[in-house]
Amino acid sequence: MEQPTTADTDPVRVLETSGPDYRRAFGLFLAGTDEKPRTHARLSDIAMTLPHRRVLLDLGAGDGRTTAHLARYFDRTIAVEPSAAMRERLAAACPDALVLPEPLERAAPPGPGDLVHLSHVLYYVPEPDWLPTATRALGWTAPGGALLIVLQNPDSPCMRMAAHFTGVRYDLRPLLDRLRAEHPSHDYALETLVLHYRTPHLAEAVDVAEFMVNVADLAALDARPTRGAVAAYVQQHFARPDGGYAIGHTQDMLIVRRARE
Template identity: 75%
Template sequence: METRTKNGDPIRVLDVSSAEYRRAFELFLAGTDEKPITHARLGEIVAALPHRRVLLDLGAGDGRTTAYLGRSFDRTIAVEPSAAMREKLVTACPDALVLPEPLDRACPPEPADLVHLSHVLYYVPVPDWIGTVGRALEWTAPGGTLLVVLQNPESPCMRMAAHFTGVRYDLGPLVDRLRARQSEHDYALETLELHYRTPDLAEAVDVAEFMVNVAEPAALDHRPSRAALTDYVREHFELPAGGYAIGHTQDMLVIRRAGRS
């Protein structure tokens, strides 16, 4: 498979509404073990909830995980500001109440027994993380659980992003701040080992480009070249037996809100 850009070109800025983003995202989903592993853990968390009345998915994306979780709840509320993602979301979750506002303007109509905030904080300035998670915790029913998911800062995926952009995301300091401010809740930071695999170099580079985009390359003075990214993929992700594997370990912050409902 040939790439759609020349090797000397800078890496692309992939807008979530673009065909290029959707193609890269589908390549990633086709090659990763993320869904079966994360869904298995999510299922365990859901089974341990005292109530399963309302699910609130913040930044629900295309609704695949929302639909999986929603099977266990009486009602589903999803927040998704991207029109392109909402189109898929309403198909995947036809019975969900879908709110189109950004998180800082969303007003869910009732508290939820499970609030899911997955891979959203990349798009929130780090100083605002505490406020964003604080609002999500307010939307969590007493005795309910808030899940915050983000790439582990030491995953091969994030080391690559940091190498090219200097950007590094880390839930650890956020957990410390939350514990200091609201110590009555229970906090646990878990790690899930995940991998994307492909036999094809061009596909591996396309997915690596998709991964680097989480660090907003549009804000860089000089975007790295496609050639540099290709060299990085060859050096760090090529397997001895052939093909390529990119680890994208995730951190899952599990916050169990104090109280009973």
């Protein structure tokens, strides 16, 4: 039997968004996923249905790829991004955007957005604060505009893997119910986009899987999973008959269309 190597027995790394390991893993993920074209196409459809497209407000804009895609539909773009490393890339992708460096809970946009985009941000917000965060974002949404909240689907293969190793599971459905109960005058919809990351290489699949299990509480776990355990999980659950690997990472999009006043 093959003996485990040091890398097999090492715990998975905690990837800092400003570090090279995160950038490499994220780059591998982006190169192999169909997320951007499929998500961008749906975002374009939503943007075109808005009665006004004056201001895009992107909360947690990251490196600006999606911000740049959406910005073409709006007269003005405002982005909130507290990470200095991400702001540098955001500025290159969206040179005309107003970028606010404060954390979301301290941000003060100068005006409402006709589209407010809160994508893959709630992972970093304690769950008791999800409703206040979403309520604040809804307050920044112009009458007749839309708030979009995007998160991993709780039953996606990616999320099942994260829950297997960390116990963490995210779910937008309770937030939808609470928002609807507190703000019944708006229209609500929860959509699902089926997405996949694919690669022919096991090593790359394991690096991306490590990236996917980097939930916000990973560093606080008593014992992080080993890379060997993650590699075994990838082999068992994501190997394809053609010899490659495919990791589903279906995501949910909560769409709140604010009532016109």
